Every structure is written in C-alpha cells, then in structure tokens.
Amino acid sequence: MAKQRKIIQVQERVPLSQGIPLSIQHTFAMFSASVLVPWLFGINASIVLLMNGIGTLIFIAVTKGKAPAYLGSSFAFLSPALLLINDPDFGYEYALGGFVMTGIIFCIVAGLIKLAGTSWIDVVLPPAAMGPVVALIGLELAGTAASNGGLILSDTYTAINPKFVAVFLITILVAVVGQVIFKGFAAAIAILISIVTGYVVAMAFGLVDFTAVSESHILGMPNFTFPIFNLTAILIIIPASLTVISEHIGHQVVTSEIVGRDLLKDPGLHRSLFADGISTTLSGLSGAVPTTTYGENIGVMAVTKVYSVWVIGGAAVFSILLAFFAPASALISTIPGPVMGGVSFLLYGMIAASGIRLIVDRKVNYGKARNLAMTAIVLVTGLSGAFIQIGDVKLTGMCLATIVGISLGVSFFIVDKLGIANDTDEPDYLK
Numbered sequence: 001m002a003k004q005r006k007i008i009q010v011q012e013r014v015p016l017s018q019g020i021p022l023s024i025q026h027t028f029a030m031f032s033a034s035v036l037v038p039w040l041f042g043i044n045a046s047i048v049l050l051m052n053g054i055g056t057l058i059f060i061a062v063t064k065g066k067a068p069a070y071l072g073s074s075f076a077f078l079s080p081a082l083l084l085i086n087d088p089d090f091g092y093e094y095a096l097g098g099f100v101m102t103g104i105i106f107c108i109v110a111g112l113i114k115l116a117g118t119s120w121i122d123v124v125l126p127p128a129a130m131g132p133v134v135a136l137i138g139l140e141l142a143g144t145a146a147s148n149g150g151l152i153l154s155d156t157y158t159a160i161n162p163k164f165v166a167v168f169l170i171t172i173l174v175a176v177v178g179q180v181i182f183k184g185f186a187a188a189i190a191i192l193i194s195i196v197t198g199y200v201v202a203m204a205f206g207l208v209d210f211t212a213v214s215e216s217h218i219l220g221m222p223n224f225t226f227p228i229f230n231l232t233a234i235l236i237i238i239p240a241s242l243t244v245i246s247e248h249i250g251h252q253v254v255t256s257e258i259v260g261r262d263l264l265k266d267p268g269l270h271r272s273l274f275a276d277g278i279s280t281t282l283s284g285l286s287g288a289v290p291t292t293t294y295g296e297n298i299g300v301m302a303v304t305k306v307y308s309v310w311v312i313g314g315a316a317v318f319s320i321l322l323a324f325f326a327p328a329s330a331l332i333s334t335i336p337g338p339v340m341g342g343v344s345f346l347l348y349g350m351i352a353a354s355g356i357r358l359i360v361d362r363k364v365n366y367g368k369a370r371n372l373a374m375t376a377i378v379l380v381t382g383l384s385g386a387f388i389q390i391g392d393v394k395l396t397g398m399c400l401a402t403i404v405g406i407s408l409g410v411s412f413f414i415v416d417k418l419g420i421a422n423d424t425d426e427p428d429y430l431k
Contacts, residue, residue, distance in 0.1 A: 098237025
C-alpha cells in the first residue's frame with residue numbers, strides 16, 4: 001500500500017531547518033502578485049511588503065493561530081483606486097482614505113457575523129453555489145498564469161517565445177513530478193524546488209536581468225504616506241468591499257476543505273474578517289494597499305499538505321525583512337514570468353479543484369434541478385465576462401457570480417418556505 005504523505009497540521013511547529021525553506025516557498029508564491037499592485041499604483045513596493053507581513057501576523061494572532069492564511073495585496077481595488085490616482089483633483093492619498101474606510105467596513109461586517117453566526121451561509125450560498133464560487137477563485141486566475149508564462153499573446157508578449165514556453169513547461173513539470181515522486185521533506189518544498197529549477201533554466205536561456213539587484217542599496221526605509229479623507233473618493237472605493245468580503249468567505253471555505261477543519265466556526269468567520277479589516281485599515285493609514293487572504297498561498301498548502309501557521313508566520317517575517325533589505329527584494333523580482341506562470345498554473349488549478357472537492361464532500365445531489373441550475377448559472381456568470389457597472393465599480397467574475405449565487409440561494413429558500421417546490425418528495429433514486 002502506498003505511504004500517505006505526512007500532513008503538518010495548522011498549529012504544528014516544524015524544525016527551523018525545515019521551517020525556513022517552507023516559509024520562503026510561501027514568500028515566493030505571494031511575491032509577484034503582491035508587488036504587482038503597488039507597481040500598478042506607481043508606489044514603492046516596500047511599504048506594501050511591510051504591511052502585508054504585519055497584517056499576516058495580526059491575522060494569525062486574532063484567529064488564535066487556527067486559520068492559516070497569508071494576507072497579500074488585493075486586486076479588487078485596482079479600478080476605483082486608479083480612477084482616483086489618475087484624476088488631477090484627487091490622487092493616491094485620497095484612495096488611501098477609501099482603503100481605511102474599507103477596513104472599518106470589514107470590521108463592522110465581522111461584528112454583524114459575530115451576532116448572526118454563520119448558519120446563514122448555507123442559506124444564501126448553498127454548497128451547489130459555493131462550490132463553483134470557490135472554483136472560480138482559481139479559474140479566474142488561470143488566464144493570468146498562462147499570460148505570465150508567455151503561453152498567450154498579450155500587451156507584454158506579442159509573440160510566442162519558445163524559450164518562455166520551455167521554462168514554463170520545465171517549471172510546472174518539476175512541480176507536478178515532485179508531488180508524485182519526491183520523498184520526505186523534498187515533497188513538502190516541491191514548489192520551491194520547481195521555482196529554483198525554472199529560475200536556473202531561465203538564467204541559462206538569458207531571460208534573467210540582474211540590473212535591479214546591482215542598482216539596489218543594501219537597506220531602505222519604506223515610504224509612508226498618510227491618507228486624505230474625502231466623501232466622494234470614499235464612495236468610489238468602498239463598493240469593491242463586496243468583492244473582498246465574498247473572496248474572503250470563499251477562501252475560508254476552501255481552506256477549511258484543505259485543512260479538514262471548519263474555520264468558519266473555529267476560530268470563526270468573524271475573527272478572520274475582523275483581522276483582515278484591521279490589516280486593511282492599518283495599511284491604508286500607512287500608505288499601503290488593502291489586503292486579502294491569498295489564493296496563491298492556499299494553493300501552496302493544498303499541494304504540500306503543510307498547513308502550519310508557524311510557516312505562514314515565517315513567510316510574514318520574511319516579507320517584513322524584504323521591505324528593508326532591498327537586494328533580496330530585487331532578486332526575487334528578477335524571477336521571470338514563465339517561472340511564476342508555471343507554478344501559478346498548478347496552484348490556481350488546485351484552488352479550482354478544491355471547489356469541486358467541496359461539492360463532492362457535501363454530497364450535492366445533481367438529480368435536483370435547483371442544484372444543477374445553481375452550479376451551471378454561477379459558473380457561466382463567473383467565466384462569461386458578464387458585468388454590472390455601479391458608478392465607477394465593475395462587478396464581474398467571482399464577485400458577480402457570488403451575487404447571482406446569493407440571489408438564487410435566497411430565492412430557493414423562499415420557495416421552500418412557501419412550500420411550492422416540486423423536489424421535496426422526490427423519488428428514492430434522486431435522494
């Protein structure tokens with residue numbers, strides 16, 4: 001009988017010799033996405049790395065070390081924040097004011113969840129809707145992984161480069177093969193090994209530029225920026241809160257499936273969302289961007305079966321150190337897109353597979369028309385590109401799919417309460 005790979009549980013400590021590479025693996029996983037947001041905003045990434053690390057440590061403390069999650073830069077606020085940044089009457093400081101208020105909203109919603117509990121989640125998002133919503137977290141990002149890998153044409157890659165494709169394929173091949181044939185600790189750091197392997201191959205192909213490393217100073221101080229509070233700017237920013245709250249719930253559900261614990265109940269959704277709110281508020285007050293639980297790091301846990309919050313905490317410490325040690329940060333930034341694209345291809349797929357796993361574990365009965373309809377409509381909504389424009393905020397993808405899923409869930413709940421459903425006394429073969 002095949003030997004089951006050892007699972008490192010949520011509150012289990014690992015030896016320092018193993019903990020350091022495991023934490024570095026998480027740091028690599030989050031780095032490219034987390035620094036992309038400040039790059040798009042035109043600000044120094046060091047303040048974001050600092051507050052991501054601090055926010056993650058706060059999250060671990062507030063959730064009593066029971067919910068493994070890394071808080072990275074949220075992409076949900078790109079559109080409204082760029083609108084303010086590019087407006088001559090506003091600027092980044094005004095966006096920061098909106099970020100602070102967003103964090104406060106998270107804390108208020110967390111308080112409401114504390115009072116109302118979490119039983120309502122299965123009403124507003126039944127498993128037949130929650131499963132595809134969770135899957136969409138990974139599926140939405142699949143195109144990004146392929147684009148970073150140079151597999152599809154984009155503004156960055158106007159032609160398919162065989163070297164990029166080769167690096168992408170070698171990276172993902174090592175990651176996948178590592179899950180199957182690596183033994184012991186090597187299996188736990190298969191993602192890190194695949195990144196290093198892909199990086200070496202990219203160097204051999206001449207795809208790595210060390211200019212940023214040679215030009216960086218040894219130490220640097222993050223640039224702190226203080227917010228300006230303006231009602232118009234705040235109203236432009238805060239509608240994106242719905243996206244992050246939906247994403248947060250989905251991430252906690254998928255993490256629960258991965259670690260085999262109901263994190264919505266213990267430590268509680270109210271604690272995890274409250275921690276995210278504190279992190280986002282502090283980030284806005286310091287000049288950084290809103291935070292959110294990171295799918296990349298959830299994917300790492302799913303692949304490696306290492307769920308330890310001590311490892312996540314180590315990644316947070318590395319992020320803080322990177323904020324001050326410029327050469328290390330610059331070196332990580334030299335990892336070419338095909339390497340991170342290859343890794344992300346697997347990690348995002350693991351998240352999508354976790355949504356399917358949720359459906360299987362909850363034994364969703366697709367003999368019932370409502371379940372089939374919910375899953376079908378949520379998936380198509382999330383992947384179709386359909387959107388709803390509310391002012392300057394566009395609701396699309398997973399966020400819009402969540403809203404549609406909630407609408408269907410509440411509608412079917414009302415139908416059941418009215419006693420007019422036609423699937424309550426179904427044949428035995430459909431139960």
